[in-house]
Amino acid sequence: EPEVTQTPSxxxxxxxxxxxxxxxxxxxxxxxxxxxxxxGQKVEFLVSFYNNEISEKSEIFDDQFSVERPDGSNFTLKIRSTKLEDSAMYFCASSEGISTTNEKLFFGSGTQLSVL
Amino acid sequence: AQSVAQPEDQVNVAEGNPLTVKCTYSVSGNPYLFWYVQYPNRGLQFLLKYITGDNLVKGSYGFEAEFNKSQTSFHLKKPSALVSDSALYFCAVRDHSGGYNKLIFGAGTRLAVHP
Incomplete structure (x- = not known):
């Protein structure tokens, strides 16, 4: 089965x-x-992205966060000035569509971010 | 606001015994409910979903879930547990206020299946 890949781990x-x-x-x-x-907490939605623009974002996704699809394959999350509370496991996901027939999300294995 | 609750942090079951991982939901409107599983060092994997139709939904790896509207529950079940089922299980509901697959997850339940 195809996979979403995330780097670094x-x-x-x-x-x-x-x-x-x-x-x-x-x-x-x-x-x-x-x-x-x-x-120890719930998996939280940050942002969704479609057609090269943000579709929806949560309250967590403030001005310190940005997303980009710089080329045809990569999708990046940038945190401009990290805070201690940004320490978390970050999961990327993708879906073929958003209708009820093809909205299954495929998740990557995550990037564990530790802010010291 | 949409939410799901997984009341158990961990569920322990012996191999071969039936297992149940509990989930209750709170939504406005019709619920779109999901179960995802996370194995060690892997991303969340889709198990099954309930959108409409039969209350008993069958999914991957022999899992099924029963939608119960009166109890607002969507418990995950399997008739005979395997040691390889040991993982972290997440219940989720689709947030209808957004249109782009915003999922609201529960805190997760760790399933431990003992030989």
Missing amino acids: HQVTQMGQEVILRCVPISNHLYFYWYRQIL
Whole structure:
């Protein structure tokens, strides 16, 4: 089965530094997402992306966050100035569509971000 | 607001015994409900979904889930557990306020199947 790949698997950074988390969605998928999970808490929606623009974003996704699809394959999440509370597992996901017949999300294995 | 609750942090079951992982939901309108599983060092994998129709939904790896509207529940079940079923299980509901697959997840339940 095709997979969403994420790099790196672990990222350690200093508070205030910029980080970029990278994802390669499944090739024929059109919708892309970032979710995150703080240790011991729920998986939370961050943002969805379609047709080269943000479709929806949560309250978590403030001005420090941005997403980009710089080429035909990569989908990135940038955090401009990391805070301690940004430490979490970040999951990228993609889906072929959004109707009830093809809205199944495929998730990557995640990037564990640790902000020191 | 849409939400799901998974009341158990962990479920322990012996191999060969039936298993149930509980989930209750709170939604406005018709619920679109999902179960995802996360194996160690892997991303979340889709197991099954309920959109409409039969209350008993069958999914991957022999899992099924029963939608119960009166109890607002969507419990995950399997008749005979395998050690390889040990993983983290997430219940989720689609947030109808958005149009782009915004899922609201539960906190997850760790299933441990013992030989």
